[in-house]
Amino acid sequence: MRNITIGQYYPADSILHKLDPRVKFLGTLVFIVSLFLIKGLAGYVFVTVVLATLVKLSKVPFGMMLKGMKAIIFILIITVIFNMLFTPGEAIFTIWRLSVTKEGAVQAFRMAIRLSYLIIGSSIMTLTTTPNQLTDAMENLFSPLKVIKVPVHEISMMMSIALRFIPILMEETDKIMKAQIARGADFESGNLIKRVTNMIPLLVPLFVSAFQRANDLAMAMEARCYHGGEGRTQMKPLRYEKRDYIAYILMLAFAAAAVCFCIFGGGWI
Amino acid sequence: MEIIKAVKLCFDYMKYGEDDSKVERVRAIDDVTLDIKKGDFIAILGHNGSGKSTLAKHMNALLVPTEGTMWVDEIDTAGEEEIWKIRQKAGMVFQNPDNQIIGTVVEEDVGFGPENIGVPTDEIWARVDDSLTKVGMLKHRKKSPNRLSGGQKQRVAIAGVIAMRPECIVMDEPTAMLDPTGRRDVLRTVHELNDKLGITVILITHYMEEVIDADHVFVMDSGHVVMQGTPREIFSEVDKLKKYRLDVPQVTELAYELKKSGVDIPAGILTREELVEALV
Incomplete structure (x- = not known):
């Protein structure tokens, strides 16, 4: 995992x-x-x-x-x-x-x-x-698409955030899994359908916390003056x-x- | 001169019922008036739900008052046009270190704020170096934030704020999720910024020990500012603090109990040394 x-x-x-x-x-x-x-x-x-x-x-x-x-x-x-x-x-x-x-x-x-x-x-x-360099590269390579109103900057920002949170959410999944196993949840046995339904106690808290994180992060970004790609300079221009x-x-x-x-x-x- | 000034500030939020229909108005902040002077170290105390975080979010224009007015460096936060200027002047550090770091490398995260306000590239690098040095995280600049401890992450977040050259930093329970070492490091950093650079610090917390060194303390309860004064003034009223469900530092409580049972010592003792001195 x-x-x-x-x-x-x-x-x-x-x-x-x-x-x-x-x-x-x-x-x-x-x-x-x-x-x-x-x-x-x-x-x-x-x-x-x-x-x-x-x-x-x-x-x-x-x-x-x-x-x-x-x-x-x-x-x-x-x-x-x-x-x-x-x-x-x-x-x-x-x-x-x-x-x-x-x-x-x-x-x-x-x-x-x-x-x-x-x-x-x-x-x-x-x-x-770094994922940020990668998304910078994509933003740069796909920037001609801005002409046809593709939100290139927004997409690349979303991707870099997603990439940053993958390890964190993985860790969280692990934690929730252990916590639920400690409470008697069973993720390993049963047929496919049973296994999928057994995932619910894992997915619900994971989603709740992901939304909480998204909310916090959006607030933190706004607090640091993030307002889209307009008027933004780059620390590491390509x-x-x-x-x-x-x-x-x-x-x-x-x-x-x-x-x-x-x-x-x-x-x- | 005041960096932050609130007059008759009120803030309401809506509470929705299970079926989305039942709407209830909840007053999170009620008639708060306060002045915060430039260069001060301010602490705001209050138990959960006292409105202290809501108040903090007003200082950064993340929330706009329902009634009353909030000025940050003489700019009214209700005006839309100058919102980015306000957020540059009043930086904010949040409770959860993971949820406020945007960059995947420490230095990129510190550069995020300056990028947003359009600082030229060379200047961003200078600011990043400078900010990381100030919080003592320069040697970790190339690391992934995921490899840092909570206290280190919080110091990176602080560096990210000071890279925007703010007048004041609002910290919303920055140490709540840290271990004692991390907490000490973060507090030392904040005090250094206050002493050396004269940045106004507004520290929101419910750890009493963090409040002792503040210049001025506000205590909040159910949306009101119920007490204010120097830490010594605040902590001399142990009964009143307990009424607001706040603890006092152990030493202060011991001194208070001793005094109550007849030992002749002054009120509002804050440190162990003071108590020893008073008793000997």
Whole structure:
């Protein structure tokens, strides 16, 4: 429950921490798209090398990124099983009516790699970028949308607040859970419906306290003169530096390589 | 000169019944008149529901009086136009340290206020450095607020307020959720700000020990200011305080009991040293 790394900034002094968040945001997008483009063994080796380099550069312990994996482990397993069993093709072996196909195994392997790299890749971004930088980047990148009356500033403020309160609400969930268990609540046994109804004594106090917090926070923000994006200056305005341009060039090179692997890659994987 | 002045201040809020229909007017503040001088350290005492928090919210224009007037540095809080000026002049620190920190890094949170009032970037950095130094949190500037103790979070919140260069700080039970160490640190910080920078402090609390060093104390009960004076004057009336469901510091109570049973000591003893001196 508490091991979701998204929104958990890990302070360190690395080149990735110093990069402009816009570069990291776009870079993550490029990386994710590339993951789904790349074909062929060489392509996967290439992506693995790039990812390993990024992990090394970030100076964040690899364990922190793996923690994020725990949250998707079920999705991962289910994807792998479904892909293995339901991809038509040449059967490797058959149990009862279900057969594992060669194509299925390859597809499953591919999906497993893609999903785990996707999580690691986006964890690198969230671990090296403070949520505020990230929302600043989004506000900046999406600011053209203001023309069509999209409240870009408000959305990014909401997101950064949500990100800040995730760990707090997690802690609170934990606390309420323990308190209810101490009073005899049971969150672990029974069928699905029973389990869901058993969550009510957890969710009700959690919602009440979340609204209370929202109310307090709104008051605190108003007390500190918050009145929307108008006339607001920035403590950390986004400015591109030399390293950011270099990063953009590398990113383009990576994207180009990915496209090459997509067109020319192939083989058995 | 008065930094905060209230004349015949009243505030009503509506109470809704279960079915949303039954509306009842509740008077939270009733006919409060008070003057707070620049540079003073003021304490406002009162048990839960006495209206002290409601009064605090008027000093920051978070609430506007139903009747009467409130002036902050000679600006009427009822006027809409100057509301941001008022909030810059009278900063506010709340009870729950978690629910008032907006930034995910200490320094970003301190910069939040100055950003809102449009301070240029370089100046924001200077102010953040300066404010964090003043509250003794400079070495934690890069940390996530979630990794700080309650007392440290509260000091960050104070830094966030002084980064806006306020004339006065209104603190609504800032130590209620802290452990004794955190409480001591926060109070020391506040006293330093008051002594060294001359910032007016309005401390709302129900811990009597925090009140002893104040210049002036107001006691509130059911919306009225029922007592006011120096801490010594206030604490010499133990019976009256008890009537308002407030405790007095242990030493003061002991001295009071001793005096009642015939020992010859002065009224309104506030510290252990004073009591020892009076007895020896």
